[in-house]
Amino acid sequence: MVKHGKKVTVYTRAAEHPGHFKVVDDGILLCIYCNYAIKWEKKSTVDDHVRGPVHCAKNAAYEKKQRNGEIRQQRTITSTISIADSKKELIEDLIQALATANIPLEKVNSLIPFF
Ligand SMILES: [Zn+2]
Secondary structure: OEEOOEEOOHHHHHHHOOOOEEEEOOOEEEEOOOOEEEOOOOHHHHHHHHHOHHHHHHHHHHHHHHHOOOOOOOOOHHHHHHHHHHHHHHHHHHHHHHHHOOOOHHHHHHHHHHO
16 A cells, blocks of 8 residues: 555554554554454554544553553464474474483373473
8 A cells, every 4th residue: 555655554553553553463453452453554444443432441441450560461373373383392302302211201291290
């Protein structure tokens, strides 16, 4: 989308409202407060969302929670996949280590308290 000779991207929209949105998976504009993906192609859609009563209420609630230290970060798809990958890698490494040391796999149960 070209406007005023400048290319508008999802990052442009995020920058127009600093602190309200984050860009997820390089193309989704996610409202931090509402936990909601906004259509960002039209500036008015984003502006209306930021001014909307739901957003304002959630914004206030979020800031209250943040002050009380209750904020839980939601994982993106990318970070979920990379966590799953690193878990898989750990398991494969563990199996390899046990096999190399000639330790039966069922012994892994006695390692569970260490995880
Ligand atoms: Zn919102």
